[in-house]
Amino acid sequence: MTAEVWITGIGLVSSLGEGAGPHLAALADPAFPPVLDRDSFAPCTIHPLPALPFEAQMPRRDLRQMETWQRLGVYAAGLALDSAAAKPLAAEIDLMVAAGGGERDVALDQAILTELAAVPEAERPAWLNQRIAGGLRPTLFLAQLPNLLAGSITIVHGVARSSRTLMGMELAGADALRLALSRVAHGGSAMTLVGASLNPSRWDELMTYGTAGLNWQAEWLPVAQRPAPGGICLGGLGCFLLLEEAGHARARGATPFARLAHVGTGMAQRQGQDTATASAAGLLAALRDRLRPGAAVLSAASGAAATAEEAAFLASTGAGPARFTADVLGHGVEASFPAAIALAALQTQAGLAPQTLVSGFGAWRGEALGLVEAV
Amino acid sequence: MSQTRAIAVTGIGLVTPLGFGVADSWAALLAGKSGVRPITRFATDNLKTRFAASVMLPAESGGRFVSAADRLHAYAGMAAEEALAMAGLGGRGGFPGPLVLGMPPIEVELPDRLALLARAETPDYAGLTTAAVQPGLADRTLMMAAPSRLAARFGTRGAPISLTTACATGVTALQVAMEAIRFGEADCVLCISGESSIQTEALIRFSLLQALSTRNDSPETASRPFDATRDGFVMAEGAACLVLESAAHAKARGAKPMGWVLGGGEFADGFHRTRANPDGSTIVTAMQRALDDAGIAPGQVDYINAHGTSTPENDKMESAGIHAVFGATPPPVSSNKSSIGHSISASGAIEAVFSLLTIRDGMLPPTINYTTPDPAITLDVVPNVARAARVQRVLSNSFGFGGQNSCLVLGAEPESGAP
Numbered sequence: 001m002t003a004e005v006w007i008t009g010i011g012l013v014s015s016l017g018e019g020a021g022p023h024l025a026a027l028a029d030p031a032f033p034p035v036l037d038r039d040s041f042a043p044c045t046i047h048p049l050p051a052l053p054f055e056a057q058m059p060r061r062d063l064r065q066m067e068t069w070q071r072l073g074v075y076a077a078g079l080a081l082d083s084a085a086a087k088p089l090a091a092e093i094d095l096m097v098a099a100g101g102g103e104r105d106v107a108l109d110q111a112i113l114t115e116l117a118a119v120p121e122a123e124r125p126a127w128l129n130q131r132i133a134g135g136l137r138p139t140l141f142l143a144q145l146p147n148l149l150a151g152s153i154t155i156v157h158g159v160a161r162s163s164r165t166l167m168g169m170e171l172a173g174a175d176a177l178r179l180a181l182s183r184v185a186h187g188g189s190a191m192t193l194v195g196a197s198l199n200p201s202r203w204d205e206l207m208t209y210g211t212a213g214l215n216w217q218a219e220w221l222p223v224a225q226r227p228a229p230g231g232i233c234l235g236g237l238g239c240f241l242l243l244e245e246a247g248h249a250r251a252r253g254a255t256p257f258a259r260l261a262h263v264g265t266g267m268a269q270r271q272g273q274d275t276a277t278a279s280a281a282g283l284l285a286a287l288r289d290r291l292r293p294g295a296a297v298l299s300a301a302s303g304a305a306a307t308a309e310e311a312a313f314l315a316s317t318g319a320g321p322a323r324f325t326a327d328v329l330g331h332g333v334e335a336s337f338p339a340a341i342a343l344a345a346l347q348t349q350a351g352l353a354p355q356t357l358v359s360g361f362g363a364w365r366g367e368a369l370g371l372v373e374a375v
Numbered sequence: 376m377s378q379t380r381a382i383a384v385t386g387i388g389l390v391t392p393l394g395f396g397v398a399d400s401w402a403a404l405l406a407g408k409s410g411v412r413p414i415t416r417f418a419t420d421n422l423k424t425r426f427a428a429s430v431m432l433p434a435e436s437g438g439r440f441v442s443a444a445d446r447l448h449a450y451a452g453m454a455a456e457e458a459l460a461m462a463g464l465g466g467r468g469g470f471p472g473p474l475v476l477g478m479p480p481i482e483v484e485l486p487d488r489l490a491l492l493a494r495a496e497t498p499d500y501a502g503l504t505t506a507a508v509q510p511g512l513a514d515r516t517l518m519m520a521a522p523s524r525l526a527a528r529f530g531t532r533g534a535p536i537s538l539t540t541a542c543a544t545g546v547t548a549l550q551v552a553m554e555a556i557r558f559g560e561a562d563c564v565l566c567i568s569g570e571s572s573i574q575t576e577a578l579i580r581f582s583l584l585q586a587l588s589t590r591n592d593s594p595e596t597a598s599r600p601f602d603a604t605r606d607g608f609v610m611a612e613g614a615a616c617l618v619l620e621s622a623a624h625a626k627a628r629g630a631k632p633m634g635w636v637l638g639g640g641e642f643a644d645g646f647h648r649t650r651a652n653p654d655g656s657t658i659v660t661a662m663q664r665a666l667d668d669a670g671i672a673p674g675q676v677d678y679i680n681a682h683g684t685s686t687p688e689n690d691k692m693e694s695a696g697i698h699a700v701f702g703a704t705p706p707p708v709s710s711n712k713s714s715i716g717h718s719i720s721a722s723g724a725i726e727a728v729f730s731l732l733t734i735r736d737g738m739l740p741p742t743i744n745y746t747t748p749d750p751a752i753t754l755d756v757v758p759n760v761a762r763a764a765r766v767q768r769v770l771s772n773s774f775g776f777g778g779q780n781s782c783l784v785l786g787a788e789p790e791s792g793a794p
Contacts (some may be wrong), residue, residue, distance in 0.1 A: 133421065138583030145777055175534060206504050208483055210503075
């Protein structure tokens with residue numbers, strides 16, 4: 001027998017701003033025009049972050065130690081703790097973060113690309129060593145340590161009972177939620193703060209997804225309307241949720257946004273019979289008894305090739321029509337599935353949907369299904 | 376603590392700078408050998424540190440570039456093959472449980488960047504991004520590629536989990552694997568942790584944190600945990616695999632566990648991004664939580680497999696923390712890193728395997744390069760020579776950048792006092 005798990009805290013920040021208001025309004029409008037930046041990373045389009053009052057959640061001295069990805073995550077984590085009135089309990093909260101690589105010094109990278117042409121071939125290795133070692137600010141661009149978002153959340157907010165960072169694109173975000181849900185449901189944690197953040201204004205990220213041909217480089221279109229093979233438009237996204245055992249929440253008088261009833265994940269190789277649809281069908285089997293006909297559907301589909309497959313799969317479930325979160329948020333990679341769960345919980349709390357099926361087929365691999373219900 | 380909380384280990388596999396495989400690695404460790412050598416994989420001109428404990432693959436001969444992602448796959452794959460053969464489980468690519476993988480972050484490495492630059496229309500990120508679409512490149516640049524390839528190769532079930540908690544990664548992976556079994560979500564887990572970050576940029580990043588030894592004139596003596604003249608850690612590579620099973624699953628298929636994971640504990644440190652709280656208070660909590668989870672008292676620990684990185688800060692802090700938990704006369708403490716360096720993401724798992732071998736063979740591996748005692752460290756560090764001892768339970772410590780502190784308790788048997 002496992003315990004019921006509630007979402008008692010939500011911190012959500014995107015190109016639309018922060019909190020329930022702008023996000024629910026955007027989801028409710030099928031023709032909502034997203035916030036786009038077509039020029040800064042052309043030919044890629046991104047959904048840029050607005051200016052955010054980071055100092056409301058972290059001291060200036062900490063702010064200076066972090067690049068945008070970490071600031072955004074620490075900020076969203078603080079909002080989640082505040083919304084759950086849980087900051088005083090931080091030392092007893094477990095932390096689960098989904099991260100991509102730590103940020104690189106893109107300005108240094110760019111300078112090297114420009115200067116390298118003038119360096120004779122034979123001298124390049126020694127020149128590169130000197131240029132990188134001399135140019136990198138040691139404490140800021142720690143691409144080797146993706147766990148420093150979690151580390152910064154511990155430093156700034158004091159979340160300390162345990163700290164685990166998952167990697168692996170969209171699936172990392174979904175699995176962070178799955179593991180956190182399991183741990184709370186089985187009594188391994190009373191409260192787990194779980195989430196991720198993505199800074200879209202990063203050439204290094206765009207280049208990495210470029211290696212798999214995942215970037216959408218034509219005029220922006222809603223994700224389900226992008227012709228094959230589609231592609232992603234990165235979106236700035238910070239999302240953290242506080243998962244709490246229901247009895248623990250009741251005892252301290254915390255109000256739930258919603259119940260996180262289920263998260264399941266899989267990874268098809270997407271070759272031959274091992275399709276994303278088959279993987280998702282396996283995940284759906286675990287929900288069959290629980291999923292109600294006409295349940296609301298939020299899809300964190302990326303816009304890449306699997307989006308068409310995900311749309312077709314969702315249409316076959318008997319649930320309601322799908323709303324694609326990336327149409328308003330852009331693709332938040334690690335943060336995309338947690339954000340879709342957060343949006344489902346906000347819709348639930350607003351009385352818009354008693355039950356929401358949340359799905360996410362990763363841009364390259366990884367499939368996830370979640371179920372959010374009214375308490 | 377009930378027996379069902381202990382997790383059986385039925386297979387182990389190792390790739391270390393001392394050798395490919397458990398037998399070679401363990402024999403060299405007990406013999407007090409060093410796996411630290413000058414770096415030959417890439418040019419080290421103008422670098423402050425020019426040595427490491429690399430694991431060189433045959434495919435790298437002649438200076439051929441093999442990416443960190445491909446090396447991770449190779450090391451992790453070898454360790455897993457060995458562990459699965461020992462466990463007699465999951466042959467022919469059909470492991471009946473999930474994969475939990477501890478790994479370093481993967482990125483588009485310098486040689487690949489330069490190759491993209493050569494193809495790019497403009498020498499900038501826009502040019503590189505447009506030139507980046509190349510068959511096969513994503514397999515060594517996407518973070519999800521390594522777990523996906525390993526999951527496919529070994530036929531593990533469900534989505535593979537990949538974790539990073541810096542220097543504590545190997546222990547975190549084992550904790551997540553242990554929880555999957557304790558929560559009844561899996562009967563067995565293929566738990567692998569690998570490290571393959573000895574590449575130019577990663578070396579420079581750690582060097583700039585002033586974390587690395589610069590003893591370039593004597594690489595094999597550079598890793599000297601607890602010694603008064605220690606000056607930093609030595610980057611290392613390798614992988615370890617542990618096949619974990621519930622006691623019931625192992626028993627049902629007639630598998631004899633070679634050891635047990637009795638418990639784990641963790642606590643995050645909010646002191647500083649890349650430094651631990653020097654008073655050791657955080658690691659004390661992590662050690663105590665591990666002992667509590669295992670259901671044992673400090674006096675029941677026979678040996679401590681230290682984090683022991685050879686940095687001035689860690690070893691002093693760890694010594695203080697051990698004394699706080701174990702009192703004036705703690706059990707013997709040694710650091711495998713003196714021989715194999717610090718294989719960041721893999722070290723916790725490699726040291727868990729060495730801890731199980733310590734129990735199995737009754738031999739404490741030495742802390743080599745211990746020549747000048749540090750007056751601030753009053754531990755029995757098993758200096759320089761392996762020692763025979765009866766060992767029933769080991770505490771293995773892993774403390775990492777980002778305030779990560781995780782400890783494991785390993786044992787010969789599930790706790791005998793259990794109900």
